[in-house]
Amino acid sequence: MFSLRPLPSLHFVSVPEGRTVTDFSEDVIGLSWKDLIPENFEHNTLKGLLRCSEWQPVLKGFQVLYPGMYWHGEESPITAMFFRPGKSVDGLQSFLDASVKYFRQFDGRLIGVHLSGGLDSSLIIGMLRHFNIPYALVGMSTDRYEFRTERRVQELLAMQCGSVRLIDYEIHLPLSSLEDVPPHEYPDLSSINFSGDDAMADACAQFGIEVLLNGTGGDVVLGTPVHSNGDRCDWQPHIFNPVWTKDVVYAAHGVQLEAFYADAGIVNSLFHLRRGQGYDGAKRWARSYFRDFLPKELTDFTYCADFWGLYCDGLASAKESLLHLHQDAYNITGSPYFEPERLASLLREDLLTSSKSLYQKIESRAALSCWVISLHKFREAQRGTLVSSRGSAP
Numbered sequence: 001m002f003s004l005r006p007l008p009s010l011h012f013v014s015v016p017e018g019r020t021v022t023d024f025s026e027d028v029i030g031l032s033w034k035d036l037i038p039e040n041f042e043h044n045t046l047k048g049l050l051r052c053s054e055w056q057p058v059l060k061g062f063q064v065l066y067p068g069m070y071w072h073g074e075e076s077p078i079t080a081m082f083f084r085p086g087k088s089v090d091g092l093q094s095f096l097d098a099s100v101k102y103f104r105q106f107d108g109r110l111i112g113v114h115l116s117g118g119l120d121s122s123l124i125i126g127m128l129r130h131f132n133i134p135y136a137l138v139g140m141s142t143d144r145y146e147f148r149t150e151r152r153v154q155e156l157l158a159m160q161c162g163s164v165r166l167i168d169y170e171i172h173l174p175l176s177s178l179e180d181v182p183p184h185e186y187p188d189l190s191s192i193n194f195s196g197d198d199a200m201a202d203a204c205a206q207f208g209i210e211v212l213l214n215g216t217g218g219d220v221v222l223g224t225p226v227h228s229n230g231d232r233c234d235w236q237p238h239i240f241n242p243v244w245t246k247d248v249v250y251a252a253h254g255v256q257l258e259a260f261y262a263d264a265g266i267v268n269s270l271f272h273l274r275r276g277q278g279y280d281g282a283k284r285w286a287r288s289y290f291r292d293f294l295p296k297e298l299t300d301f302t303y304c305a306d307f308w309g310l311y312c313d314g315l316a317s318a319k320e321s322l323l324h325l326h327q328d329a330y331n332i333t334g335s336p337y338f339e340p341e342r343l344a345s346l347l348r349e350d351l352l353t354s355s356k357s358l359y360q361k362i363e364s365r366a367a368l369s370c371w372v373i374s375l376h377k378f379r380e381a382q383r384g385t386l387v388s389s390r391g392s393a394p
Helices: 024-029 038-047 049-054 092-104 119-130 145-158 189-207 218-223 243-253 264-274 284-289 308-333 340-347 356-389
Strands: 011-014 019-021 062-065 111-114 135-141 164-168 211-214 256-259
Touching: 011 024, 024 356, 038 049, 038 356, 092 119, 092 264, 111 119, 111 189, 119 135, 119 145, 119 211, 119 218, 119 284, 135 145, 135 189, 145 164, 164 189, 189 211, 189 243, 189 356, 218 264, 243 256, 308 340, 308 356, 340 356
Parallel strands: 111 135, 111 211, 135 164, 211 256
Antiparallel strands: 011 019, 011 062
16 A cells, blocks of 8 residues: 655644644544635645745645744744855855765765756756766756757766766656546646656666755855845745655655755855845856856856746646546545636636746646545545454455
């Protein structure tokens, strides 16, 4: 029987008692579907992690906290932790020292890097090469025209590494294979990318990679404005680690997924190096400052990546599947939120406009439907096992 995958990175609080729930699996297994508030899951999705203080509870009687979130009682909103800069450090050596210290915690374990073809992950690879630390590379690739720069960078970095696996993005488009999403404790939007993430995690396991580093958060620490005031910072590095993907997907393959740019030492170094800089969406400063560690294709040129085509195609291919999942969620919960016409009306809109809010609404319903269906299957399987153990079933 497949198991209910836990989310140890989250904190669950029982609101009536004000206590931390140590084993949320028991509570969610006994959940009444009447206690699910699906509208709030969509509301939270539209708000996003950066506006978590406006989030509403998805399950009656429970408050769920992601890393860096704090809750001070039923009448208080959620608050988020911001990075507090430490001792002032300057110069390239500060970043090198922070990087090698970060890598040392994984001594004796094979490190992998998510080879995206972008600047952020390429800098991680450059640091590993600089310190002569063995590594392997795993990434998603596609022949699409808009991915041409990333694909070229992937090829260049792959030639420098003997252990490389590139997975065809077209086979694992967003919203594909949602019926394979495993049962998990709490719904999360990241489940819409389960197919690709699971293929990546499986490739890591085959290579023997024990720790996979990704470049999530690089856009923030290398591109957003940095205050000249040494005590103020708007960064929230705790959100760089994709909790659901880390706990539900990679952990099941024995792989530890970590965000390089979430490390306090690395963040502190980059904060002081960039202090007083304005918005730098093209990351021109980083391309120049770290040019000795990067391919010239990333230092001499800037470019704009566009992945909307993948999401548009993923949604177009998954429309019928989404309608069936939504219908199943309605049959299971009886909630008016899952009435078939509600999703059908969204799918009739012009999906090629690439409207962020429209996609978020559809993806939110997809992720929540997956959670409902996978949890329902798990509960039914558990019930069948219990009946069988009592000798009442063949």
